[in-house]
Amino acid sequence: LNTLASGSAIARAARVRLADVRRAPSLLDGAAEVTAELVGEAAARGDALAAAVIDRAARALGAGIANILNIFNPDRVVLMGGVCGIQDGFIATVAQVARARAFGLNGRHAVIATATLGELTGAFGAAVLAAERRQGR
Numbered sequence: 001l002n003t004l005a006s007g008s009a010i011a012r013a014a015r016v017r018l019a020d021v022r023r024a025p026s027l028l029d030g031a032a033e034v035t036a037e038l039v040g041e042a043a044a045r046g047d048a049l050a051a052a053v054i055d056r057a058a059r060a061l062g063a064g065i066a067n068i069l070n071i072f073n074p075d076r077v078v079l080m081g082g083v084c085g086i087q088d089g090f091i092a093t094v095a096q097v098a099r100a101r102a103f104g105l106n107g108r109h110a111v112i113a114t115a116t117l118g119e120l121t122g123a124f125g126a127a128v129l130a131a132e133r134r135q136g137r
Contacts, residue, residue, distance in 0.1 A: 001064040005060045006081075010053055010057050011038075014034050014053045026042065027047040028047065028049065039054060059094075059097050062096065062098040066097070069098060070102055074110055075110060077111070079113070079114050080121045080122070091113070091114055095112040098112055
C-alpha cells in the first residue's frame with residue numbers, strides 16, 4: 001500500500017503524469033517540488049491530473065483495506081496520517097471501494113474512519129506505552 005497510497009507515492013505518481021507531454025495542462029506544471037500536499041491543493045482547485053492521482057491512491061488503499069476486512073474481519077479500521085486529509089472525499093472513496101471489494105458482511109459491518117486524535121495518535125500511543133512500561137505491565 002505504501003507504494004500506491006502514501007504521500008510519497010502520490011507525489012511520485014503526479015510527477016510521472018506530469019512527464020507525459022500528451023496530457024492536459026495542470027496547476028502542478030512548473031512546481032519546484034511536487035509533494036502530496038501540493039497535489040491535494042491542486043485537486044481541491046479542480047486540477048484533473050491531481051484529482052486522478054488522488055483517486056487512484058484512494059482506490060488502492062480501499063482495495064488493501066478490503067483485503068484486511070476479508071482476512072481479519074475487524075469491527076473497525078482506523079486510518080491516520082497526512083494522506084487521510086489530502087482531499088475532501090478521500091476517506092469516503094477508500095471506504096466505498098473497501099466495502100465493494102470485501103466479502104459480504106465483512107465489508108458491511110466494519111467502520112472505516114480516521115483517527116480521532118489525528119496526527120497526535122502516534123504520540124499518545126507512545127506515551128501510553130511508556131507509562132505502561134514504567135508501571136511494569
